[in-house]
Amino acid sequence: AQSVTQPDIHITVSEGASLELRCNYSYGATPYLFWYVQSPGQGLQLLLKYFSGDTLVQGIKGFEAEFKRSQSSFNLRKPSVHWSDAAEYFCAVGSNSGYALNFGKGTSLLVTP
Amino acid sequence: GAVVSQHPSRVICKSGTSVKIECRSLDFQATTMFWYRQFPKQSLMLMATSNEGSKATYEQGVEKDKFLINHASLTLSTLTVTSAHPEDSSFYICSARFDGEQYFGPGTRLTVT
Numbered sequence: 001a002q003s004v005t006q007p008d009i010h011i012t013v014s015e016g017a018s019l020e021l022r023c024n025y026s027y028g029a030t031p032y033l034f035w036y037v038q039s040p041g042q043g044l045q046l047l048l049k050y051f052s053g054d055t056l057v058q059g060i061k062g063f064e065a066e067f068k069r070s071q072s073s074f075n076l077r078k079p080s081v082h083w084s085d086a087a088e089y090f091c092a093v094g095s096n097s098g099y100a101l102n103f104g105k106g107t108s109l110l111v112t113p
Numbered sequence: 114g115a116v117v118s119q120h121p122s123r124v125i126c127k128s129g130t131s132v133k134i135e136c137r138s139l140d141f142q143a144t145t146m147f148w149y150r151q152f153p154k155q156s157l158m159l160m161a162t163s164n165e166g167s168k169a170t171y172e173q174g175v176e177k178d179k180f181l182i183n184h185a186s187l188t189l190s191t192l193t194v195t196s197a198h199p200e201d202s203s204f205y206i207c208s209a210r211f212d213g214e215q216y217f218g219p220g221t222r223l224t225v226t
Contacts (some may be wrong), residue, residue, distance in 0.1 A: 036217075043119075043206060043219035044157075090156065094215075100147050101215065103156040 002027050002093050004104035012110040013081050021076040021107050023091030033074040034092040034101065035065055044090065050074060061085070086111045114140050117209050119218035126197055127226055134192045134221045136207030142187035143209035148180075151204040151220075163190045197225040 003026040013019050025031055032051050036044040048059025055067040065076045074091060088108050092101040116139040126132045136146055144165045149157040161171045161182050169182035179201075181193040190209075194201055206220040 041220075041222070043117075044217040099210070099215070100159050100162055101157075102159075105156045106154075108154075 002031075002095070002102040004091050004093050004102055006089075006091055006104035006107050008107045009105070010108045010110065012112060014112050015083050016080050019076075019078045019081045019085070019109070021089050021091075021109070023074045023076065023104060024072050025074060025091070025093045026072065027093055027095075029095070032094040032096060032099075033065075033067060034094070035059065035063070035074075035076045036090045036092060036103075037061075038088045038090065038106075040087075047076070047089075081109075081111055083111045083113070085109060115211050115214070115216045116140055117207065117216045117218040119205075119207055119221050121221060122219065123222045123224075125224045125226060128198055129196055131193055131195045132197055132223060134194075134205055134207075134223070136190045136192070136209070136218055138188045138209045138211065138216075141209075141211045143190075143211055144187060145210040146184060146190040147208045147210075147215070148182060148190075148192050149206045149208070151206060153204075157206060160192075194223065197223070199225045201225050 005024045034049045035047040047063045048057045050057045050067045057065050088106045090106045091104040094101045118137045120135045146163040148160045151157045160175045161169045163169045163182050163184040165184045171177045184190040202225045208215045208217045
């Protein structure tokens with residue numbers, strides 16, 4: 001069965017500092033992996049996705065993620081965080097693109113001045 | 114392109130009444146839509162997969178007689194929460210599959226008093 005673990009419920013970083021949000025998955029086959037961001041009361045916005053190929057994926061808003069099969073991880077990174085990045089971040093896994101997704105519990109990001 | 118809308122964005126209803134939530138694909142046709150439920154500070158949980166012209170497929174533990182899903186056209190899926198109770202209060206998010214991708218609506222906040 002698919003599952004996604006986001007070990008960090010809350011993360012606080014200073015504006016301008018680097019960010020890494022952790023995501024571990026459990027899936028029997030090659031997973032389709034996604035990172036979404038959700039602002040308060042809003043829907044989900046896709047940051048980036050990985051299906052195959054280069055394991056370092058570039059996304060929108062300066063985010064990137066690296067797929068590491070040996071560690072079953074798909075961590076999200078940003079070199080310099082902006083105050084507007086404060087939001088809830090969800091990692092998700094699917095069996096195929098466009099199919100129903102299994103989401104992690106999310107990581108709430110707080111950005112301090 | 115690939116915009117999904119939901120209506121209403123917020124709804125308050127009294128316990129025992131029914132409420133309908135609409136999910137529309139605005140600029141594409143979607144044979145498959147998904148309904149998710151999100152409790153406060155929790156992840157999104159898939160409730161059901163809605164296929165145009167056929168019965169929805171519900172996830173284990175989701176009461177199909179309570180959460181009625183109708184996907185009568187290629188651009189509209191509806192979720193009706195029947196005989197709503199306070200524990201049904203939640204954030205309901207739909208998504209639609211198009212061209213191998215999944216696009217999310219902005220969500221509907223349901224409060225049952």
